Every structure is written in C-alpha cells, then in structure tokens.
Amino acid sequence: MTPNLVILCAAGMLVTAYLMVGQKSLFTTIRLYAAQSLLLATVAVVMAISDARPHLFVMATMTTVLKGFLIPMFLMRVVDRIGIHREIEPFLNVPTSLLACLGLTVVGYRVSTGFPEGTVGVTHHVLGVGLSTLMIGLFLMVTRKKAITQILALLTVENAIFLVALGITSGMPLVVELGIFFDVILAVLVLGVLVRRIVDRFESMDISRLSKLKG
C-alpha cells in the first residue's frame, strides 16, 4: 500500500508538470503548482509514517501551508494586481514543447538507473519522476517568456529536488530543509517585487524585452 501511494503521488507530480507545459492559462498553471506541492506533501507524510521519521511531518506541514496555499495565493495576487494578459506565450509551441518534455522524461528515467539506489522498485520510480520533473522545470524556465511563469518553473524545480532528496536520502536534516524553505519564500517575494518592477518599466512581463537596453 505504502509504495503504491508514494508512486501514485510522485507520478501525479510529473503529470502536473506535463499539464503545466501543455496549457496556457496563467491561473491554471499556478493551481497546478499548488496541486503539485500538495502531492509532494503527501509523499512526505507517507514516508514519515512508513519509515518513522517524524521530522518529515514538519516538512509536510510547511510544504502544504507555504507551497500549497500561501505562495500560490501570493502569485495570484501579483497577477491580479498587474492585470496582465492572462495567457502564457511560450517561445516554442505546445506540441513541440511536449515532445521535448517526453524526451527529457526518458532521459530522466534513464539517468535515474545510474544511482546505486535507483535501479529497483519504488526508489527507481521516485528518482525517475523527480529527475524528469526537474528537467521539465528547467525546460519551462528556458522556454517561457513571462516572468511569473519563470518563478513557477523555479518552484517546480525546487519541488523536484525535494522529491529526489526524499527518494535518495532518508530526508535532509531539518535545519537544511528549513533553510531551503526560507530561501523559497524569500525568492518568491523578491521575484514578485521584481516582476512588478519589470511591468512598471516595460509595461509587459515579457522578459525577452529585457535584452533591449533602456536609458
């Protein structure tokens, strides 16, 4: 039962990453990120119970509260305030992006077999899914124009790293994880401010305009 639940949630995270690539509404992307974080929290809870690692409960709670609710709400408010065009404009069109992500997933799975822990059973799938999500996150960051989607891609990468850490190690020490959480909050806040500055300056969130110098 336990490995099934872990695999279910981990694969669910990869599915949300795919849906992020596959659709264009900004709000849905933010909601997908929230769903992904909740799935991650579920993985953490299941591992905490099955391996008797109580400090993972703290992580799960923080993931749920922060990444499942606060950060998505904050991002939605930023989008609302700015009142931008609510569609994502990727550099690559959706079918091409999906194809690229398919390739990335295959690579992620293949690479995961290289880890000594990654060759069998649950760890194989968790690692494969984690690495694939990581690469899809990086891909999103490269191919999306809007600053908000870049933040979301960064957060996806962060979720994926968390998942890989859960899969390989028996969880990082609590202090390290708290530090990471603090970093994430700070990054989102700073980037949120930055997005508004970009919009003020360029009247658009399109970061490809940043390459034009403005005196």
Added chain:
Amino acid sequence: MDDTIFRAVVYALLQGAGMLAVAPLLRGTIKKMKAAMQTRQGPPLLQGYYDLAKLLRKETVRSEVASWVYVAGPRVYFATALAATTLVPVLVAMAPLEGAGGILGLIGILALGRFALAAASLDTGSPFGGMGGSREMTIAALAEPALMLGLFTSALAAGSLDLGAVVRSALAPGVVFQPSDIFALSGLFVVLIAETGRIPVDNPATHLELTMIHEAMLLEYAGPDLALVEWASAVKELLYITLLIDLFMPTGIATLVAPVPLLVAAAAWAGKVLVFAVAITLVESTNAKLRLFRVPELVAVSLGLGFLALAIRFL
C-alpha cells in the same frame, strides 16, 4: 462447444441490454450534479429516458436530398456502440465475446461508428453538418492514437490484447502499481472528455453554431434517428468509463459467475462509475470551453501522456 458459444451470446445480449438500459441514467446523473453545483434544480434523473421515449414516438422527417448514407449513419453508429459493449468486461472479469476481438477490435468498431456518422453528416450537403463532421474527425484523429497508446500500456503489462485478460492480470496478486498507470489514466481521461464531447472540448448543452462539434453533425436529424444517435452516444460514454475502470481500478469485479460476487461487482461498478461521473462534473463545472484551435493542444497532451506511459514501461 455449442454450449459455450450459446452462453457467450446470451451473456453478450444481457450485457448489451444492461448497458443500453443504464446509459441514459449516467447522463441524467451528470446533468443533475452539474445543476446542483450551479444551485439549480436541474432536470429529473430520468429525463434522458423521457426524451428518448418522446423522440422514438415521433415520425421520421428526412431531407428530400438525403440518400441511404444519411439513413444508415445513426443505425451503424448505434450498432457499433452496442457491439463495442460486448468486447468490454463490465461485471465479470471476462468480455462476453472475448474471442471476437480485443483492444484493436474495440477501437476499430468505435472508429467505424464515428466514420458512419461523419459520412452521414456530409450527405445532405448542409454546411453545419459538414462543419461538425470535419471538426469531429479532426479531434478523433488525435484522440484515437491517444486511446490506443493508453490501452497498449495496460496490454503490455498483461501481455495480451484481450481486455478480459488485461483485467485478469491486473487482479492477479502481487501486481505493483506503476507510474505509467497514472500517465495512462490521465491521458485516457482527457480522451474520455474529448470523445464524449464534454466541456473543455465540446459543450453538450448548447446549440451555438460557432462552437458545437458533435451537435452540429446531428442538426439535420429528428425523431427516431436522433434518438438512436443520442442513445448510442450515452452508451459510448458509459463504455469509455467502464474501460477506464477495467484498466485501472478493477478491484471488486467478479471472477466467477455466481449471485453474490455478481451483486458485489454490480455495486462496485456503479460506485466507480459514479466516481468518474463526479470527476466529469467537476471538470465541466470548473472549466470554460476551449477555443477550437486549442483543442488539438489538449489532446496532444493526452497523446504525450500515453506515449510517456508506454515509454516508462520499458525503462
């Protein structure tokens, strides 16, 4: 030998009749739940049956220029939907006519029905019919490979293209859950939405000419012809849901034909169909209809997920 064939035929007839009888109820349930989410009262649960009865009593009105293709369309569509029900295990972990065809047979039969209806929609030469037919085929051309990839993922695990064998292997003890199942399920759920004309893809409740897909094909039909198509569409919807249940949550299905397991299986099946109905209602209520040119992107996602599921099986 004769006896087994006789039994298979009786079983197939019973299952087909059962699916025909239950299908309109599923649509009614979804409509009722949608209405509840919009704090409306909605039509009564049995409205689907009333509508069918009314349509079947009406006289047949056909265009003067309609040829036999127009007449055959709804009939072939209905017949294929009914034939497809005999290839899918519903209550027992065995399809009634398992020897007649597996996954490929099922997909082929469904494609035949769709082709017949699209061809019929072109027959009278009305622009709406042709438009609807072309749109339906555009979406089907993408949804069908997605359906095949999703089904093949399960077939690969079972080592057989027979749906009954797929279900039996999923029930075998010690089968572990695979991430590829999630991908296949997500992909097939999108196919379910697209093929049954549910909201992000098509809106079953509207007749607005610019947006409709499935309904546009049927504009010319009236009376018993229309009833056949509506009924077959409802059966198809139930069929797709049953297919997803068979592949991904077969627990509870009867492995031998006896009263108690059959009752348990019926209850489990009804419960699981209801779960899918709730999921469809939620999707329909929380999403806006996609622009037509966005639909291929959505279906491409499901195609990607199906392909991914298949790829992960090998890695």
